[in-house]
Amino acid sequence: MSGYLNNSAWKERFGEKSTVHELLLQVADGVLPLEDFMRRYKRLVLDYLRHFLSRHKIVGDETKVREASAEIWRILLESLPEKIADQWRDGASSFRDILREAVHEAHFNWSRPDRSEAAVRSRILPNADDDAGWLRSARADVIEKARARLLEYQRVNQNRNNVYHTLFCLWDEDHDQSHAVLSERLAAAGHRLSPENFRKTIGRAVDTFGRYLGEAVGDWIAKRGPVTSEDYARAFEELDLMEYAEKSNYCKEMMDRLDV
DSSP states (O other): OOGGGGSHHHHHHTTGGGOHHHHHHHHHTTSSOHHHHHHHHHHHHHHHHHHHHHHTTOSOSHHHHHHHHHHHHHHHHHHHHHHIIIIITTTSSOHHHHHHHHHHHHHHHHHGGGSOHHHHHHHHSOOHHHHHHHHHHHHHHHHHHHHHHHHHHHHHTGGGTOOHHHHHHHHHHOTTOOHHHHHHHHHHTTOOOOHHHHHHHHHHHHHHHHHHHHHHHHHHHOOSSOOOHHHHHHHHHHTTOHHHHTTOHHHHHHTTOTTO
């Protein structure tokens, strides 16, 4: 593959020296504390646990759901190192698959003191609704990470009157808005651009968001071996992110679809 993925600028943008793959090796070797690494997945896991605990009516009110989720998170952190060492290092499983399995095992271990093993086992096996909930949580997580990076980019470049995050958020409310409508809304937010400058800015804003989205999706893929263009395409599809990906040259290059 040529273009973005093979040049030094791409590698610098995507933080080649701090990929999930390399961080996981550091965790497996005991160099990086697991809790530090897992911060990038905490929002995803806790959001999914709230869905899972509520849907299965395992605990009562929202306060108890939050408390239970925090307890399961603690158990998860205790059990993950062994699973990473046993399952991830040999390349048999991607980290996201290991993580989901570990989440359900942590829930099982949390539940056992109060319930029979047979009763808990019958309830913790994920079904289609849980599969959908896991993917919804993952989708929200990667979008939030990409938005946060875009906001930071705008903040760092505010001396250049950068409005990428502001404009992207307006566009993301309704992707069918015309440029004229979006330009008026941006002006109402205090940023007036000429038609030509607006056309370039909206394209760059969406493309830059795509760059950060691609990095977050790479964290989601989290496989032991090299991540391929097919892996990226599959992940964008399963997380229902293709509408974003197809508008970004960065994402299209990751999927090897730059000319599509």
